[in-house]
Amino acid sequence: MRKYIDYMKIGIKEHMVYSSSIWATFLSKIVYLYMQFALWNALFASNAEKNLALNHEETIRYIIVATVLSTIMECNVIGWINSEIQTGNIANQLIRPMDFRTMIFSKHFGTTLIKTVLYCIPLCVVTGVAFHKPIVCDGQLGFGFVSIILAFIIQFLYSLIIGLMAFWLIVTWPLNMLLAAIYKLLSGSWIPVAMFPDLLGKINAFLPFRAIYSIPVTIITTPMSQENILRNLIVQIVWIVILYIVMTVTWRIGKKKLIVQGG
Amino acid sequence: MNLIKMYKHFVVIYMKGKLAYHFALVFELIANTIQIGVYFAGFMVIFHNFESIAGWSEYEVLFMFTTSWLAYSFSCFFFWSPMKDMGELIRSGKFDLYLTRPISPLMYMVLSQFQYTFIPRLVLSIIFWAYSMNKLSIDWNPRNIAFYSINMLSAFVIFSAITIFTGTISFWTVKSEEIVSLLTNNNHGLKNYTDYPITIYSKGVQFILIAIIPYAFTGYYPVASLLGKELTFPIFAFLSPIIALIAAVGAYLFWHYGLRHYGSAGS
Numbered sequence: 001m002r003k004y005i006d007y008m009k010i011g012i013k014e015h016m017v018y019s020s021s022i023w024a025t026f027l028s029k030i031v032y033l034y035m036q037f038a039l040w041n042a043l044f045a046s047n048a049e050k051n052l053a054l055n056h057e058e059t060i061r062y063i064i065v066a067t068v069l070s071t072i073m074e075c076n077v078i079g080w081i082n083s084e085i086q087t088g089n090i091a092n093q094l095i096r097p098m099d100f101r102t103m104i105f106s107k108h109f110g111t112t113l114i115k116t117v118l119y120c121i122p123l124c125v126v127t128g129v130a131f132h133k134p135i136v137c138d139g140q141l142g143f144g145f146v147s148i149i150l151a152f153i154i155q156f157l158y159s160l161i162i163g164l165m166a167f168w169l170i171v172t173w174p175l176n177m178l179l180a181a182i183y184k185l186l187s188g189s190w191i192p193v194a195m196f197p198d199l200l201g202k203i204n205a206f207l208p209f210r211a212i213y214s215i216p217v218t219i220i221t222t223p224m225s226q227e228n229i230l231r232n233l234i235v236q237i238v239w240i241v242i243l244y245i246v247m248t249v250t251w252r253i254g255k256k257k258l259i260v261q262g263g
Numbered sequence: 264m265n266l267i268k269m270y271k272h273f274v275v276i277y278m279k280g281k282l283a284y285h286f287a288l289v290f291e292l293i294a295n296t297i298q299i300g301v302y303f304a305g306f307m308v309i310f311h312n313f314e315s316i317a318g319w320s321e322y323e324v325l326f327m328f329t330t331s332w333l334a335y336s337f338s339c340f341f342f343w344s345p346m347k348d349m350g351e352l353i354r355s356g357k358f359d360l361y362l363t364r365p366i367s368p369l370m371y372m373v374l375s376q377f378q379y380t381f382i383p384r385l386v387l388s389i390i391f392w393a394y395s396m397n398k399l400s401i402d403w404n405p406r407n408i409a410f411y412s413i414n415m416l417s418a419f420v421i422f423s424a425i426t427i428f429t430g431t432i433s434f435w436t437v438k439s440e441e442i443v444s445l446l447t448n449n450n451h452g453l454k455n456y457t458d459y460p461i462t463i464y465s466k467g468v469q470f471i472l473i474a475i476i477p478y479a480f481t482g483y484y485p486v487a488s489l490l491g492k493e494l495t496f497p498i499f500a501f502l503s504p505i506i507a508l509i510a511a512v513g514a515y516l517f518w519h520y521g522l523r524h525y526g527s528a529g530s
Contacts, residue, residue, distance in 0.1 A: 020436050020439075020441070020442070021440070021441040024441030024442050024444075024445050025441055027445055028441070028444065028445045028448070028451050028452060029451075031445065031451065031452065031453055031455075032451040032455070034464075034468070035455055035456055038463045038464045038465070038468075039316075039459060039463060041463070042316050042317050042459070042463035043309065043312075043313045043316050044313075045317075046313070046314075046315050046316050046317060046318070047313045047314055047315065050312070050313065050314075052312055171284075171287055174287055174290035174291045174293075174294045175290065175294070177291075177294040177295075177298060178290075178293065178294040178297050178298070180298070181294070181297050181298035181300075181301040181302075182297070182301060184301065184305075185301050185304060185305050185308075190305060191305055191308050191309060195308065195309075195311075195312050196308060197308065197311050200308070
C-alpha cells in the first residue's frame with residue numbers, strides 16, 4: 001500500500017512543478033467557461049420562442065457543471081503509457097514488484113486529487129460568486145457525487161484500455177486524438193446530449209461516452225425521479241463492468257505482445 | 264528565391280523523417296480530419312436546435328468563422344509549431360544551436376518544419392467556407408473582393424503576430440506551452456471566441472478582443488461589414504490592415520527584445 005501512496009504523491013508533485021502552468025490552466029478553464037456561458041445565453045436570447053429539450057436555465061446550469069467537471073475528468077494516462085513505451089522505460093516498470101495498472105491508477109488518483117484542490121474547488125467558488133442563481137439540485141447532489149465517482153472510474157478504464165493498446169501498436173496518441181474528438185462531442189462536455197438530433201442520440205445511447213459527462217451532470221443539474229437516477233447509475237455500473245472486462249483482456253494480450261524498444 | 268529553395272530542402276528532409284513512421288502519419292491525418300469534422304458536426308448540432316445567434320444566421324456565422332479559420336490555418340502552418348516548441352527548446356538548451364545558424368533563428372524555425380497536420384483543417388475550412396458562401400448572397404464586385412482579400416491577409420498577419428508574441432514569452436518563463444495554448448488553442452483558448460459574433464460577450468471581453476488581443480479584426484469586423492451588419496463603430500471594419508501592421512511590428516520588436524535578453528542571460 002505504501003508504495004502506491006508514494007506513486008500518488010508523485011502524481012501530485014509532478015503536477016505542482018510549474019506554478020505558471022497551473023495559473024494558465026486555471027485561466028483557460030475560466031476563458032472556456034465564459035465562452036460557453038456567453039454562447040448559450042446568446043443562443044437562447046435570439047431564439048426565445050423555441051421549445052427545446054432543455055430550457056435556458058437548465059442549459060446554463062448544465063454547461064457550467066460540465067465545465068467544472070472537466071477540470072478533474074481530463075486524464076493523462078494514455079500519454080504516460082505511450083511515453084513509457086517510447087522510452088523503453090516500460091521494461092523497468094513491469095519488473096517492479098507491483099501491479100502496473102494499480103501503479104498508474106495511484107498516480108492518476110493523485111493527479112486528480114490535486115486537480116480538485118487547484119482547479120475544481122476554486123472554479124466552484126468563482127462560478128458560485130459570479131452566478132447568483134442556484135446551480136445544483138440540492139436533493140440530488142449525493143447521487144451526483146456517486147455518479148461522478150463512477151464516471152471517474154469509467155474514464156480511467158477507458159483511458160487505460162487505449163493506453164495499453166500501445167503495448168502492440170507502440171503509439172496510440174493518434175488513436176487517442178481521434179477518439180478525443182468523438183469523445184468531446186458525444187460525452188456531452190460541450191453540447192448537452194439532450195439536444196442531439198434523434199439519430200445521433202440513438203447511436204450515443206450505445207456508447208460509453210455519455211456516462212462520463214452527461215449522466216453525472218444531468219443528475220446534478222436537472223430535477224428527476226429517484227427511479228430515473230437509479231437507472232442512470234445502473235447504466236454507469238454496467239459500463240464499468242464491460243470496460244473492466246475489456247481492460248483485463250487487453251492487458252493479457254498486451255503483456256504477451258509487448259514490444260520493448262530503446263532502453 | 265534562395266529561401267524557397269532552402270524551404271524545399273527542409274520540407275523534403277522533414278517529411279522523410281515523418282514518413283519513416285508512415286502508419287502514424289496516416290493516422291495523424293485521419294485523426295485531424297475527424298477532429299475538425301467533429302467541430303463542424305457540433306456546430307451543426309447547435310444550429311439544429313437554434314436558428315440564429317445575435318442576429319446572425321447559421322450560414323453567416325459559418326462564413327465568418329471559416330474566413331478566420333482559413334487565415335488561422337495558414338498562419339499555423341508556419342508559426343504554430345515553432346512557437347509551441349519554444350519552451351521545450353529553451354529548457355533543453357537546443358535553442359542555442361539555432362543561434363549559431365547562418366540565418367535568423369525565427370526564419371530557421373519556420374523553414375525547418377512542415378505542419379502537414381493543418382492540411383485537413385485547411386481543406387475542411389475551404390469546403391465549409393465555399394458551402395456557406397454558396398448559401399449567402401454576397402455581391403462579389405471588385406471592391407468587395409479587394410476588401411475581403413486585404414482583410415484575409417491582415418487576419419493572417421494578426422494570428423501570426425499573436426502566436427509569435429506568446430512564443431516569445433518563453434524567453435522569460437521556461438514553461439510557456441500553457442500560455443501559448445491559453446491564447447491560441449482552438450479548443451478552449453481565447454482564439455475560440457472568434458468563432459461567434461463578438462457582441463455575444465460582455466463589454467469588457469469585447470474590449471479585450473478589440474484592443475488587447477485583436478482577434479475581433481480577424482473575422483468579425485470585416486465580415487460583418489461585408490454582410491451589411493449594423494456596427495456600433497463602422498470604422499472598425501476598415502482597421503484590420505492597420506491593426507495587422509501594428510501587431511506585426513510589435514511582435515517583431517518583442518521577439519528581438521526577447522532574443523537579446525536570452526543572449527545576455529547565457530545558459
